[in-house]
Amino acid sequence: MTNEKSEQRWERTVTLSDAGTRLDKFWGRELAGEGVSRGRVKGWIESGLALVDGEVTTKGNLKLARGQVAVIRAAAPEADPLGPASPPEPVSGDIEAVYEDEHMLVIVKPAGLTVHPAPSEPGPTLVNLLIHQWPDIAAENSGMDPQRPGIVHRLDKDTSGLMAVARTESARLALSASFAGHETFKVYLALVHGRPELAEGVIDAPMGRHPTHKTLMAVLPKGGREARSDYRVLWTGPRGLASLAAVRIHTGRTHQIRVHMAHIGHPLIGDAAYGPRENAEWSRRPDRLAGLAPRQMLHAFYLSVPHPVTGEPVTRWLAPPEDFRALLAGLTRECLRVGIVGMPGGGKSALLKALRDMGRPCFSADECVAGLYGPGGDGAAMIRQRFGGNYTLDDGSVDKRALFAAMCASEGMRREVMDMIHPMVRHQCEAFFQAHRDEPVAYAEVPLLLEGGWHKTGAVDLVAGVRCPEAKRTGELRELRRLPPEVLAVFDSWQWPEADKLAACDLVVDNDRGLAELADGARRLDQAALTAWERRNREAADRMDALWPELAAELDAVRNPA
Template sequence: MSSPAEPQPEQVELVAVVDQGQAGIRLDQFLMDRTRHLGITRSKIQAWIKSGFATVDGRPCLRPGRRLATGERLELGKIPPQAALQPENRTLRILYYDDDLVVLNKPAGLVVHPAPGLDHGTLVHRLLHHFPELSQLEGARPGIVHRLDKDTTGLMAVALTEAARLRLTASFAERGVKKVYLALVHGRPDSSGLVDAPIGRHPTSKTRMAVVAKGGKPAHSEYTLLWTAPGDRFSLLCVRILSGRTHQIRVHMQHIDHPLLGDPTYCPAAHASWQSAIPGLNMVLQRPMLHAWKLGLPHPRSEEPMDFQVAPPKDMFQTILVGSRTTQRVGLIGMPGCGKSLLLADLAGQGIPVWSADRAVAELYRPGQNGWELLRRRYGERFTPMPTEPVDKKALLQAMRDIPGLRREVEAMIHPLVKHHLHAFWKTNYAARVTVAEVPLLLESGWTSGFDLIVGLACDPHRRRDWLRAHRGWDDNLLADMESWQWPEEKKLQSCGLVINNPGTREGLAQVALRLSRVLRWLRNQDVRRRLAHVQALVIPAPQREYHDSTAR
C-alpha cells in the first residue's frame, strides 16, 4: 500500500493595489486572477481568506465575497505548509466502487473532511486507507463532491480521480443528481409540500443557517408524508432536495414549524417538551433524525444512470418505536359479583396502574365534591341530608328503582364527571405501558372508543348471585333490577376482545391476573412488530441486502 504524497509548502506572497478598472471585484476573484499562473483553485483561495491570510489595508478580511474599492491595498501572506493527511484504518460500509468512484453508507457521528482544529478521525482519513489513490488528489478534501452533516447518515458518492471529481461536481451543479432523504419531524405536516425559501447565514449566530429575506441562496425541498405516530407526535417524511444548501432540510423543516427530532440547533424546546414523558426516548434520540436514503447520479465516465438506496440505521427505527409508544388502555367489565374488584387488586399488585368507576363515584359523592353538589342542587337534601356526610347511596338507589326515568337523569349528570375522572387517570399515567380501568357500564355508556381492549370477566351465575346475597345483602328483586340496567351477560362477553374466567377461588383468580398481564404484554409486542413491519415496508427495498463485517472495507 502506497503512502500519501507529501504536500509541498505553498510559495505564495502577494502585495497588490486595486486599480480603477478592478473596483467592485470580489476579493477571492482578485486574488485568484493574481495567482492564476500558480494553478491555485478558487476553493483554496477562499479557504486561505477564511483562515485570515488576506488583509485589506492592513486589516484581516475573512469574507471571500467582499467587494473591493479603488486604491485598497491587498496582501496575501505566505501560506504555511499543510499537514499531510494520515490514512486511518477504520471501517467503511461500501455499496459500490470502481476505478472512478465509491458509494458508501456514512454512519452518524462521522465528520466528512478535515477542518481547522480537526486533523484526524474524518471520513476522508478512512477513505485514504481504503483507497490510497485519493492521496494523488489536491487539497484537504480529496474526492469529496458533496457532504453530509456529522450526524446525518446515509449515501455519499466520492470521486477517486480528478476527472471523476470534475464530472461529478458538474452533475451536482447542473442538478443532475437526485438526493432523497428520510426525516423524522415534529408534528404532522401536510401530505406533501414544496418549501421554496432562500437560505443564508443566521443574522446573529455564525454557526447556524436560516431562511433569510435578503442575501440568501435559492433552496427548494419537496417532501411527502409517509407515516405519522399516534397522536400526531411526529412524522416520517421523504424529502427530496433540489438544491444543496448547508443544513437545508433542517432549516426548511424548522421554517414550516416541523423541525427535526433530536436537532439541538434548529428545534425549539417547545416542540421537544413531550419527549421526556416517554420512557427511554431521550436515550435513543441522540442526533437529528436525518438519513440520506436514495442517491441517483450519472456515472462520471460512462454517464450511465446509477441509483442507490440504503435502509435507515437502527436508531431511527428505535426512535420510531419508542417515540410512538402509547399506553395500552384496557377496560374491565363483567356482571355484578363476578370478581372484577378482586382481579383489579391483583393487577395493581403487579404494579399496573388501575382505576375503578365505583371508587370514582364514591369520591364524587363526598361532601363538597362535584357529584355531591350536583345532586344537592338538583334534588335538595333528599340524597344529601347532612352537609358533612356523603351522598346517601341507599336512598338514591331506591329512588332510581322506584321512579321511572330518575336513573337516566342521574347518570346524565354523574357519568360525564366519572369520564373526566378516567381521563385524568390516563393523563397521570401517560408513561405507563398498560392501564386497566374497571367500568361496569362501559359498553352501555358507549365509552369504548377510548380503550384499546375490552376484557370481560365471566363467572358462574349461581356462584356470583349467591355471593351478592351473602356479602351485599341483595335480594332477588334487587338482583333483577341491577342486572336489568346492564346488557345481558352473553351480549357483554360477546362484545369483548378478550374473555377470562373466574375459577371461583382467590388463589385461582390471582393466577388469572398473572396470565392476563402476560397476554397483555404479548399483545403490546405484537403491536410493536406490526408497526415496525409497516415502517420497514415503507423504507426498505425488498429484498434488501444485509450488511455484515464482510461488506466493510
C-alpha cells in the same frame, strides 16, 4: 449553502438581517463552517477576491446593504496570504463503500463524524479516514483541494447515510456540476415528533441565516434562497407520538430538512437546535425512549447520481443504522393497553386485584373518581364551581349520596356530570399508560369504557370482559358489596347490556365460581395479552424490515417513470 465550483467560490444574497454588517465579518461568519478563518477571509478580500454586486472590493470594513450579491473566491494555495493550511493526515478507520470504481465512491457515513476538517472540528474527520483507506484521493495524488479532497456534497455531523465521493479532479468537477445542477436524486429518512396533518406534501420555503442566531438557518419571509422539500409519512407510532417520513430534497440548503420539518411543526427527534421545546420534553420522558435519540434522527437513505464519466446513474439505498432502528423499535414496543369491562358487581375489581397481585400495573377508574371527588380533587372543585355548595361537604369533597340522587332524578344532570368527570378519568388513565410504557402489558378497569368509545379511539389496544351469571351478580356479589337492588338496577341502566358488552370484547374471563378460579382466569388473560404484545412487536419488526426495499423500489420507479 456553498456554491462550490472548480475554483472554490461562494455567493450570498444579503438579507435584511445582515444589512449593515461589515464584509469581512459577514464572510468570516458564513465560512466558519467551511474551516475558513477570519484572517484568511481578510487576506482574500485584500487580495481582490471579493465582489459586491459584481464590483471588486478590497475593503473589509465595507457595510453591506440588503439585496446585494456578495461573492468571494478562495486564493490558490501558493497565493494565499496566510499560506496553505496543513492538509489532513490519514487516520485509520473503516468506511464502507457500497459502490467503488477508479472515478468515484458511494460510501456510508456514520453519525457523529464530521465530513472535513474545520477550526471547530480538527479531526479525525471523514476526509482523514478516506485518504487513509483510498490514498489516491489525497491532494498530492489527485490534485484536488488539500482540505477537502473528493468532497462534492456534505451531510451534517450527526446525519448518517450515503455520500458520493470523487477520486479524481475531473470526477470532482463532474459530480459537483451534477449536484449544482440538481441532477441528483436524494431521499432521507426522518423521525419527527408527532403526526403531520397531511400525509404527504411539498415544503416550498426559502431559507437563509437565522435573523438572530447566526449559526442556525431559518425559513425567511423575504430574502431567503430557494429551498424545496417533498415529504411523505411512511409510518406513525402509537398515539401519534412520532412519525417516520421520507423526505426528498430538490435543493441542498444547509440543514434544509431539519429547518423545513420544524417549519411545519414537526421537528426531528433529537434535534435540540431546531426543536428545542420538543427535545427538552423528550429528554424528560419517564420511559426508555428518552435515551434513544442521541442525535437528530436523520438518515440519507437513497442516492442516485450521474457517473462522472459515463453519465449513467449510480444508484444505491441504505437501511438506517442501529440507533435509528432502535428508536423505531422503541416507539413500537410500548405496553399493550388492556381495558377491563363488565356489568356492575360482576367481578371487575376482583379481576383487577388478581392482576395487580401478579405484579402487573393496574388502573381503576373507581379509585380515580374517588380521588377526584375527595378534598382538593379536581372533580370536587368543578362540581362546586358548577353547582355551588349543593353537592359539596364541609371538607370540600363531593357529597356522593346527594349527587347520586340528583343524577338518578335527572338524565340531563347525569350526562352533565359524566361529561365533566369522564375526561378527567381518561386523562389520568392516559398518564397511567404513559408512565408504564416500558411494561409489556398494563390494565385499566373502566366501567364505561365501551359506552365512552375508548375502544374506537385508540385509548386501549384490547378489551377484556368479565362474564358473570346474573344470579350470582345480583345475589351474593351484590350482597357482599352491600349494594341495594334498586341502586344496582340504576347502575345497570346506565350501561350497555351484558351481551352487547361481551360482543365488543376481544377476550372474556368467566367469573362463575370462586376467587381461585377468577385468579386462574387472570393468569390466562395475562398470557393472552403477552402473546398479543409479542405478536404485535414481531409484526411491526417484519413491517419495518420489509419497508426499506419496498421504499427503494418505489423511489426507483419515481426516478425512472415508465
